[in-house]
Amino acid sequence: MPVRCQVPRSYCSGLKAALFLWMLSFNFVSANYKNTFSALTVVENPEANDSNGEAHVEDEVDPEDLEVFQPTDQWQTLRPGQAVPAGSHVRLNLQTGQREVKLGEEGSLKYWSDGKRKGMVNTQASSFTAQELKKALKKFKEEGVEPTSKDKEKEEAELRAQYRPIEELKRDMAQLEMLVETDFQIISRLIAKFNHSSSTADEKVAALLDLEYLVHQVDNAQDLVSMGGLKLVINALNSTDLRLQESAAFVLGSAVSSNPRVQVEAVEGGALQKLLTLLATERPMGVKKKLLFAVGSLLRHFPYAQSHFLRMGGVQVLGELFRASGGGALRVRVVTLIYDMIIEKELISQSGLDPIPDSSHQERLRQYAQISLLPLLAEQGWCNLVPELLTSPDHDWREKALRTLLAMMPNCQPQYRQNQVLTHSLSTLQEQYEELALSEQDLGEEDGYFGEILGLLKSVLLKVQ
Numbered sequence: 001m002p003v004r005c006q007v008p009r010s011y012c013s014g015l016k017a018a019l020f021l022w023m024l025s026f027n028f029v030s031a032n033y034k035n036t037f038s039a040l041t042v043v044e045n046p047e048a049n050d051s052n053g054e055a056h057v058e059d060e061v062d063p064e065d066l067e068v069f070q071p072t073d074q075w076q077t078l079r080p081g082q083a084v085p086a087g088s089h090v091r092l093n094l095q096t097g098q099r100e101v102k103l104g105e106e107g108s109l110k111y112w113s114d115g116k117r118k119g120m121v122n123t124q125a126s127s128f129t130a131q132e133l134k135k136a137l138k139k140f141k142e143e144g145v146e147p148t149s150k151d152k153e154k155e156e157a158e159l160r161a162q163y164r165p166i167e168e169l170k171r172d173m174a175q176l177e178m179l180v181e182t183d184f185q186i187i188s189r190l191i192a193k194f195n196h197s198s199s200t201a202d203e204k205v206a207a208l209l210d211l212e213y214l215v216h217q218v219d220n221a222q223d224l225v226s227m228g229g230l231k232l233v234i235n236a237l238n239s240t241d242l243r244l245q246e247s248a249a250f251v252l253g254s255a256v257s258s259n260p261r262v263q264v265e266a267v268e269g270g271a272l273q274k275l276l277t278l279l280a281t282e283r284p285m286g287v288k289k290k291l292l293f294a295v296g297s298l299l300r301h302f303p304y305a306q307s308h309f310l311r312m313g314g315v316q317v318l319g320e321l322f323r324a325s326g327g328g329a330l331r332v333r334v335v336t337l338i339y340d341m342i343i344e345k346e347l348i349s350q351s352g353l354d355p356i357p358d359s360s361h362q363e364r365l366r367q368y369a370q371i372s373l374l375p376l377l378a379e380q381g382w383c384n385l386v387p388e389l390l391t392s393p394d395h396d397w398r399e400k401a402l403r404t405l406l407a408m409m410p411n412c413q414p415q416y417r418q419n420q421v422l423t424h425s426l427s428t429l430q431e432q433y434e435e436l437a438l439s440e441q442d443l444g445e446e447d448g449y450f451g452e453i454l455g456l457l458k459s460v461l462l463k464v465q
Helices: 009-036 130-143 147-162 165-177 183-195 201-214 216-225 228-236 240-254 260-268 271-280 283-298 303-311 314-322 328-353 359-369 372-381 382-391 396-418 421-444 449-465
Strands: 042-043 056-059 089-093 098-102 109-114 117-122
Touching: 009 260, 056 130, 109 183, 130 183, 130 382, 165 271, 183 201, 183 216, 183 228, 201 228, 216 240, 216 260, 228 240, 228 260, 240 260, 240 271, 240 283, 240 372, 260 271, 260 283, 271 283, 271 303, 271 314, 283 303, 283 328, 303 314, 303 372, 314 328, 314 372, 314 382, 328 359, 328 382, 328 396, 372 382, 372 396, 382 421, 396 421, 396 449, 421 449
Parallel strands: none
Antiparallel strands: 089 098, 109 117
């Protein structure tokens, strides 16, 4: 509506200008008022450096009146009217104009404080409805009620059914103590069984085999002596049943092995003489193996027995075993026994070079000094017998033969140098083992088995050429 002025023209012009300025100020204040009550405010975040224009959004709508949105670790669009849990990240996508939300770095954890008290809430914990909580509380109260007498009796009956009465347990334990036997009791029972007149040959053989398993232990072997069982075993060597001879020799060899006390009892009980007598007569191969095993166990590390062995013609008995036809398996065992006795004396003599105050060791040195094995071996032809093992295709046999040749070298060297067949055999074997040693080196084995045999061959050739 036009404004008419009845006042002077100059005054009317000023009034119109004032009215125009007032209307302009009113529009400006109204615009600011509307911006103040906006539901969404964008706040710049100086730490944000997201290509999508990430910003923190503050929503002033009461969260209790909104649908709570469950964010994930990926950005998702937030619809109008949805609230987000505390600690979530919210941004305004400037390209789409929509709000987006995801879990904060703290994941599902949020913090609370009450004065000086502070804590952390795990929002991933299982939630329960009011109905579920009521049911759980009701069940808790029912379980807390004292059971009735019938319930107690039923529970006690179930417990009694699960466990055995103490009287029954005591009776069973007493029976177990009666059934458990010590090694001493077992040995005593086996000796009684073996010595019983009504026992059959099979039962006696079974008893001897059980004894052999036990007498490997030093204490058990000494218990066998104290109970008189060793005499029964030695007497069993005279049995006409070859199975009893073989089993008795097996028990004897196991009992005397590395057991000086039992070795003394065996030699004084005449075991060595009986063993050599059986070896000198015709016997099956299985029996001879066990007899030779008993002889070797009795002689090793026992110079007293070795002296008796030489006086009883033991070297001659071994020579007959070596020369016997079909005794290939016994040959290497015989040579091994001879080698062990030679090296044993040599090692003891070398250790005797140092001053040792031990009187028992000095006595052993004196006993070994009385044993003249090497001259006797050379006298009875062993310098020519041992090289026969070199013709065997078995590498183990060749190795043992070469070691024994070196051990016998002080007394057999003149005969070795005159034996052209031996020299030719050693040269041929050297060529063979050089090739085998090279094949080992190609496989990365610098110090292989064939290389060791080659070293023995070179040492023997060096001494016989």
